Amino acid sequence: MSKLFVEQFKDEIYRCIRCGYCRDFSRYRDSAYRVCPLRENDATPGFEPYSARGRLMLIRYVLEGKLSLNEKLAELLYTCPTCRNCWDKCYVAQTKLKGEHMLNQVEIYEAFRHDLFKAGLVSPRHKQILDWAEREHNPYLEKHEDRVKWIPENVAPPPLKGEVVYFVGCTASYRQKHVAAATLRLLRKAGINVAVMGSEEWCCGSPMMRIGHRDLAKAVAQHNVSTIEKMGAKTVVFSCAGCYRAFKVDYPDLGLKPTFELRHVIDLARQLVNEGKLTIKGGFKGKVTLHDPCHTGRHLVHLKAELYEQPREVLAKIPGLEFVEMERNRRNSWCCGAGGGLRSYNSDVSLALAKNRVREAEKTGADILTSICPFCYRNLSDAMQMINSKMKMYDLVEILDMVTE
Amino acid sequence: MTLTEGALKLLEDAVGRDKVFTDEAVLYAYSWDSGPLSLLTLHYDKPMFMPDVVVKAETVEDVINTLNVANVEKIPVTPRGAGTSLSGNSLSVKGGILLDLTSMNAVKSINPDDRVAVVEPGVVHRALEERLHEHAMFFPPEPGSADMCTIGGMLANNASGVRACKYGTTRDWVLGLKVVLPTGALVSLGSRALKDASGYNLTQLFVGSEGTLGVIVEAALKILPCPEQRTLIIAGFRGLEEAVKAAQLILRRTTPSSLELLTEKYVETMNKVMKHFKYPPCKAVIMVELDGSQVEVEHGSSFVAKEFKSVGAEALEVYWNENDRAELWHARHHAGFTILRMFTSSEVKIKAAHIHDVCLPLSRILEYLRYAEEEASKLGISLLPYGHLGDGNLHVNWYVDTSSEASIRAAIALTKKMIEKVIELGGTISAEHGVGALRSHYVSLQHGPLLEYMKRIKAVFDPNNIMNPGKLWPEDEEDFLEQLLKKVS
Secondary structure (H helix, E strand, O other), X not given: OOOOHHHHHHHHHXXXXXXXXXXXXOOHHHOOOEOOHHHHHHOOOOOHHHOHHHHHHHHHHHHOOOOOOOHHHHHHHHOOOOOOHHHHOOOOOOOEEOOEEOOOHHHHHHHHHHHHHHOOOOOHHHHHHHHHHHHXXXXXXXXXXXXXXXXXXXXXXXXXXXXXXXXXXXXXXXXOHHHHXXXXXHHXXXXXXXXXXXXXXXXXXXHHHHHOOHHHHHHHHHHHHHHHHHOOOOEEEEXXXXXXXXXXXXXXXXXXXXXXXXEEHHHHHHHHHHOOOOOEOOOOOEEEEEEOOOOOXXXXXXXXXXXXXXXXXXXXXXXXXXXXXXXXXXXXXXXXOOOOOHHHHOHHHHHHHHHHHHHHHHHOOOOEEEEOOHHHHHHHHHHHHHOOOOOEEEEHHHHHHHHEO | OOOOHHHHHHHHHHHOHHHEEOOHHHHHOXXXXXXXXXXXXXXXXXXXXXXOEEEEOOOHHHHHHXXXXXXXXXXXXXXXXXXXXXXXXXXOOOOOEEEEOOOOOOEEEEEOOOOEEEEOOOOEHHHHHHHHHOOOEEOOOOOOOOOOOXXXXXXXXXXXXXXXXXXXOHHHHEEEEEEEOOOOOEEEEEOXXXXXXXXXXXXXXXXXXXXXXXXXXXXXXXXXXXXXXXXXXXXXXXXXHHHHHHHHHHHHHOOOOEXXXXXXXXHHHHHHHOOOOOOOOOOEEEEEEEEEOHHHHHHHHHHHHHHHHHOOOOEEEEEOOHHHHHHHHHHHHOHXXXXXXXXXXXXXHHXXXXXXXXXXXXXXXXXXXXXXXXXXXXOOOOOEEEEEHHHOEEEEEEEEEOOOHHHHHHHHHHHHHHHHHHHHOOOEOEOOOOOOOOOOOOHHHHHOOHHHHHHHHHHHHOOOOOEOOOOOOOOOOOOHHHHHHHHHO
């Protein structure tokens, strides 16, 4: 067997002490919340290998030559939304040695997924997505030429060059188009003549990275970065947590160093409101709760770039809006189940997680669930329909679009 | 043990195919626990403790059906909760069926009036604690693994932890059990009454039996109202002598809920990761927790502080704030893990914690520690003692280089000496971690001819010896360190 990509994490894997904080509860920061969403309400069989320590031991056995790559192993490794709560609640991971976290579970899973992918152990559905994305630059099996159809007909098309570029992302381009439209309107209200990449925008590469096709991820990342740089962009704005995380974390991991600034639209909107460039007129009535996406939260805390307070600050500025927290918020936020390639790998498990999150949102008594990611929107709103929830789902950028002038 | 096709078919028919797993990856994922034994696998071609099949029990009927098949087919059965055992208690030493009980995780009832909670074995301690807090009640035994371990594992192991000083062990908090015997019979042991003088105490026989007599499928646990107040007092001492003396002075006049000992190396590594507090940088540190009414705790803390000072405490702090205490306890619970920081990348792979779990009368602790240090020093071993000093339970650990013949030989020699000494001083080889597979070869040193009586008791309940063989005493296997020594040399 040729050297595995995950070999680079061997020392970290041996640091796992199999204590089990990644399973159910963790006293870390004195929280008592469940840790792995796969274990809540029997979303999965609850097996050892679904826990982080189980996965790490299996990878260790592979590295020691005791276990060969096989389909069941692939199933166990791909049945995970990579929400990073196991990393966040792991005492070893949260202990630093020479300034570095001693263990990085999700990075290890993804490196191992790369090995599984190279061994041809990718699922038929993931293979279909990767093949399509290589050709049509999106994972939704949509034609590339339809990417710009999110632009409302009654507005002037955004320019294709400019200092501020909106990276729309596949979900907002093909599925949650309302999020893209609201983002465009909001930025224009603030006087920003935001540009888009149009047909030059390709998938951000996140699905490829999550599944393990690093080469394809790198190719699309290179295309996106070089295109944006040619557009003369100084700032790139994102409405998708996954795309934002891909540019912030994956692109440097793939060896790219974008020269432009990366901003999530909610972070930018907060600044624009504070500077008086966006005016909140009010008129919103409703009780709102917020879902923190993993990709703008736990996936960025090691960079000290997490977006926890920014959306809350924005929500607090909207007159008439009553905000209520879910029990699990910020670093304890409970994954919506969409990420990590799980939605496409096993939609039953993915939606089981989303249903758990919606039920938690319902417990707050809020009538609106909001978030800052169209992919979270997608899974949570699907779950709402499945359980006949009375809640409504809005992206926060939509709420801001409603209340600003 | 290799399961026959016929036996597997019987098992699948009995419990349903969706609860029976033979995938290689799944079996590998059950080949370890939180203890050091499974780390020895590094030196073998296959994991040492592989089950042949995993059964995920969801109901009592699943357990009955599994044991019925196992007993007829003479298949070993290893019950498992969260797999947080440190002595290989839930490892399949003889292959066979690994019975995962974590899905049987209902808190069936909480009755504050009767002070009883009825739970299934897969309930995580922390989950029970959360439910009990809704009623202002608590379940006193609290192992360091309370966030992960299951009540079933605690019962099987007679676990305890930091509060045993005042509240005893799990055994003291069990009123009754429902058990599936190896023959498939479901029996109820004990009662819901707080007192019972009606014959042999079979309930407490099953507690601590490490799954060798049957499978616990329900437990009626005693619970208590939460104390009004808790406080934590931490003091540093020049040496172990002063620390033990301080403990003795305190225990003569009061009963703290915890009285813990930390030694220099732990304090040093823990302080590197502590955010808001530091433990006193001393040779020995004692943590005393008091609980009770406000008046009791205030009075008790003054007394403890006075006694600490009388034996020359170098630093002394009293923590009343709950969050402060939580941070300090959190670090204490992870003291053992924090030691990992000491190892380089190449060391972390081969170093296995050799965890001792002895318990002695407090008056013999110093003699034992001095002896252990002296013998360890002769063998070039650096000990890392800490533990629950208030009840005499110490974890006198060290790290074995599993790739070094000399290190393994030294570990075998020191282990034997330390175990003989603890027995000589009137102690026990395991206080709370259990015998498991790790200490199975040493149990005869403690129990001598009485071990035969234990085996006869097992045979009464388990005539075909299917329940967790290779635990409490060895079957035919060599001691695992001896096995490793042969492998490495």
